[in-house]
Amino acid sequence: xxxxxxxEEIHEEMMAYPYPSAVCVDALKIVQRHRGWISDSAVAxxxxxxxxxxxxxxxxxxxxxxxxRKPVGRNIILVCEGISCMVMGYEPVYKHISxxxxxxxxxxxxxxxxxxxxxxxxxxxxxxxxxxxxxxxxNNLDIKEIDAILEKYV
Amino acid sequence: MEYPLTEHINPGRSPxxxxxxxxxxxxxxxxxxxxxxxxxxxxxxxxxxxxxxxGGGGFPTGLKWSFMPKENDGGIRYLVTNADxxxxxxxxxxYLLEGNPQLLISGMIIASFAIGAxxxxxxxxWAYKKAxxxxxxxxxxxxxxxxxxxxxxxxxxxxxxxLHTSAGRYMCGEETGxxxxxxxxxxxxxxxxxxxxxxxxxxxxxxxNNVETxxxxxxxxxxxxxxxIKLGRTGEGGTKLYGVSGRVRKPGLWELPMGTTLRxxxxxxxxxxxxxxxxxxxxxxxxxxxxxxESDLDTPMDFKSPVKAGSRLGTGTMVILDxxxxxxxxxxxxxxxxxxxxxxxxxxxxEGLPWVVKVLASLENGTGKEGDIEILEHQSWYMGPGNxxxxxxxxxxxxxxxxxxxxxxxxxxxxxxxxxxWR
Numbered sequence: 186x187x188x189x190x191x192x193e194e195i196h197e198e199m200m201a202y203p204y205p206s207a208v209c210v211d212a213l214k215i216v217q218r219h220r221g222w223i224s225d226s227a228v229a230x231x232x233x234x235x236x237x238x239x240x241x242x243x244x245x246x247x248x249x250x251x252x253x254r255k256p257v258g259r260n261i262i263l264v265c266e267g268i269s270c271m272v273m274g275y276e277p278v279y280k281h282i283s284x285x286x287x288x289x290x291x292x293x294x295x296x297x298x299x300x301x302x303x304x305x306x307x308x309x310x311x312x313x314x315x316x317x318x319x320x321x322x323x324n325n326l327d328i329k330e331i332d333a334i335l336e337k338y339v
Numbered sequence: 340m341e342y343p344l345t346e347h348i349n350p351g352r353s354p355x356x357x358x359x360x361x362x363x364x365x366x367x368x369x370x371x372x373x374x375x376x377x378x379x380x381x382x383x384x385x386x387x388x389x390x391x392x393x394g395g396g397g398f399p400t401g402l403k404w405s406f407m408p409k410e411n412d413g414g415i416r417y418l419v420t421n422a423d424x425x426x427x428x429x430x431x432x433x434y435l436l437e438g439n440p441q442l443l444i445s446g447m448i449i450a451s452f453a454i455g456a457x458x459x460x461x462x463x464x465w466a467y468k469k470a471x472x473x474x475x476x477x478x479x480x481x482x483x484x485x486x487x488x489x490x491x492x493x494x495x496x497x498x499x500x501x502l503h504t505s506a507g508r509y510m511c512g513e514e515t516g517x518x519x520x521x522x523x524x525x526x527x528x529x530x531x532x533x534x535x536x537x538x539x540x541x542x543x544x545x546x547x548n549n550v551e552t553x554x555x556x557x558x559x560x561x562x563x564x565x566x567x568i569k570l571g572r573t574g575e576g577g578t579k580l581y582g583v584s585g586r587v588r589k590p591g592l593w594e595l596p597m598g599t600t601l602r603x604x605x606x607x608x609x610x611x612x613x614x615x616x617x618x619x620x621x622x623x624x625x626x627x628x629x630x631x632x633e634s635d636l637d638t639p640m641d642f643k644s645p646v647k648a649g650s651r652l653g654t655g656t657m658v659i660l661d662x663x664x665x666x667x668x669x670x671x672x673x674x675x676x677x678x679x680x681x682x683x684x685x686x687x688x689x690e691g692l693p694w695v696v697k698v699l700a701s702l703e704n705g706t707g708k709e710g711d712i713e714i715l716e717h718q719s720w721y722m723g724p725g726n727x728x729x730x731x732x733x734x735x736x737x738x739x740x741x742x743x744x745x746x747x748x749x750x751x752x753x754x755x756x757x758x759x760x761w762r
Contacts, residue, residue: 201460201501202523203541209523210506248525248682250507251465267427268626269584269658271672305509305676306427306626307466310584310658311591320468 187230191216195234205235209245213252222253250305258293258300260338263317267306273313279303281328285335298339341570343558344551344578345594348438354473357480360441368557369486372449373494376560381453385556387564389576394421394512394549395624395653397642406536407454407544417545418451418459419521420553423505423512425464426625427676428658431580432550434592436463436470439554440477444500446553448486449560451498454546459500462517465507474502509680513729514547516682527682528729551580573598575641579652583609585659586616592656598639601631605659612661620660620745624653626673627734629741630660649741665761666746667753670739671699677735688732691722695739702750705758712750715743 187195198211212231217223223246225239232239246252264279279290282301286294293300309315312324318338347355347363355363372381386401407416420443424432435443443461451459461474478500481487489497503521510516511526518540520526539545555577559567568576575597581604582592588610595604601621605611612618620630623640629650631638638644642652660669678692695718701707719740722732743750752760 201499201503207521207523207541210520211503211523214504214506245523245525248508249505252506266672267676268622268669268672269428271669272585272658272661272664304466305680306425306429308424308430308433308464310428310430310656311582313584313590317466322466322468 187216187234188219191219191230192234195231206237206241209235209237209242210249213242213246213249217252221259222256256293258297260298260319261300261302261317262335263302263304263307264290265305265307265309265313265315265317266303267310267313269306269310270314275314277328278314278316278326278331281331282335285332299335340596342578342594343570344435344442344554344580345438347442348434350438354437354439354477355441357441357477357484357486360439361484365441365557366445366486368560369445369448370492372452372556372560373492373496378453378455381449381556381560384559384564385453388555388559388567389564390552390555390559390567391575391642392549393551393555393579393655395426395627395651397652400548400552403536403548404450404454404546406534407546408537411455415458415541415543416454416456417540417543418447418454418456419514419517419540419545419547420447420459420461420550421512421514421517421547422461422463422467422470422550423517424467424550425509425512425680426627426654426656427673428584428622429582429625429654429656430584431582431592431654431656433467433470434580435550435554436467437473440470440474441481442554442557443474443550444477444481444486446556447500448491448498449556450546450548450553452496454544456546457497457499459498460521460540461500461502462511462521463502463504465505467504471502471504478502508682509676510682510729510731513731516729517547518545525682527684530728571597571641573639573641573644575643579640579655581608581640582656583659584656586613586661586663587611587659588613598641598644600637600639601657602636604640604657605636612659615663617662618659619662619666620742621657622660622673622738623650623657624655626658626676627730627737628653629737630745632745650737663761665703665759666742666749667699667702667759668761670742671696671703673738674699674735677731681731685728685732687722687726688728688735691718691732692735694718695736702753703759705753705756707754707757709754711754712743712747715739715750719743 198208232242315324390400391397511520515529516526535545635648683689719736724733
């Protein structure tokens with residue numbers, strides 16, 4: 186079941202579109218914002234709200250990179266592996282975070298504090314290397330500063 | 340030198356609110372367009388200016404608009420702003436979105452009026468969180484000031500603009516993939532024809548334009564097409580946002596006359612290479628453009644000239660390959676991106692890109708063998724123009740085909756030495 190808040194936010198999005206299924210991507214983003222990821226039951230909840238089949242919603246959910254169909258940690262680290270960040274050194278950034286947290290790309294720490302993922306170019310190439318944690322951008326990354334950045338996220 | 344796109348942008352400071360922007364004369368273009376001009380007057384100016392799509396395609400904007408049906412059937416028409424900037428090494432639209440949201444909104448009002456659109460969407464990249472906040476605030480201000488909503492400026496023209504933030508996938512930057520995504524579907528490309536001007540968003544006539552393209556409308560309607568043409572150096576009018584990233588002294592973004600040369604952009608504006616690094620190649624317009632090299636440095640970066648050097652302007656934001664970076668690794672990085680972002684709709688792209696990524700990876704890890712370079716060359720042809728559904732694969736192979744051409748010896752060294760010489 187969608188919560189009242191989720192339903193309210195989805196219906197607000199519907200004002201901008203001519204029919205309910207058009208908000209499918211927005212609905213997935215809204216429910217994920219509240220629940221952290223999109224479970225099978227979340228797919229079913231969205232499908233019934235929008236008058237779609239669960240398979241149709243799942244087909245859409247699995248297409249988009251930023252919709253998570255597996256559980257993720259409380260904080261998501263996205264290390265940019267775009268071409269400019271490769272030249273400027275995203276690999277040392279990745280290796281440092283990976284060693285510090287004991288996880289590789291696609292993995293979550295056992296305390297569920299962090300999930301580490303690669304991300305395609307974040308459009309901040311003149312300040313490479315860059316990463317995002319949740320909604321926050323960090324650029325001109327220096328390995329020495331990374332531990333302090335991670336401390337901000339509990 | 341005039342800076343019509345960036346004159347009101349103050350890096351590091353909040354963008355102008357609508358009142359300040361109006362005081363600075365920013366909405367004079369909208370006032371002129373809606374009160375003194377007809378839609379066809381505006382289309383004529385845009386056509387005469389020769390303005391081309393700044394998203395990288397370079398298609399003439401006025402021509403695209405002229406494909407909208409002449410007869411009004413009373414139904415809705417749409418304008419969609421493509422702000423899904425996802426081309427690797429591209430960071431220009433973000434600057435406009437964060438720096439001067441009212442410029443884009445006023446450009447969208449003028450464009451919507453010209454094509455008869457009463458609803459418009461901004462399809463924006465999910466990662467641009469700061470821009471999202473700025474655009475939402477700017478839209479609310481435009482409604483409060485009477486520049487959006489019903490009966491704008493008492494002219495009877497109605498327009499609503501909605502912001503949609505994406506959920507990822509490079510395919511959504513392709514205009515028909517974008518339209519599918521905006522309809523809540525998988526962002527796969529559509530068969531053309533019908534073109535969006537005939538059957539676009541929700542099956543209605545639609546124009547999709549890039550952010551930088553639409554930002555030209557206010558100054559174009561005020562100053563006219565001759566003014567625009569004179570801004571450029573090579574007959575292709577206007578200014579262009581050019582950017583440089585990689586191992587240069589001053590990576591950044593600059594508004595310069597269209598047709599500024601590669602040498603000026605890289606050496607005068609980006610300060611040249613960092614000490615200890617030599618320039619080996621330039622990917623001039625985002626990852627899906629062919630390498631240019633040192634002998635191409637005097638090429639004017641407009642839409643026509645780089646073609647003679649075997650490349651293209653693309654997005655105008657370039658990344659430099661230096662001598663301390665392995666060209667095979669550099670190309671592998673970009674091709675891996677394209678392989679991951681292929682939507683899987685058509686065979687050459689779905690199968691070909693992962694194949695070349697495997698070959699490039701084996702060259703990098705020392706297990707490459709004779710014949711691998713020929714596979715890359717064959718696949719560059721196989722995924723080229725005409726063999727695929729959309730432009731993703733033909734764009735993806737551009738850095739590979741030109742990379743093999745310019746750096747063939749480096750590829751061969753990986754095979755002969757059974758290792759990457761840069762490791």
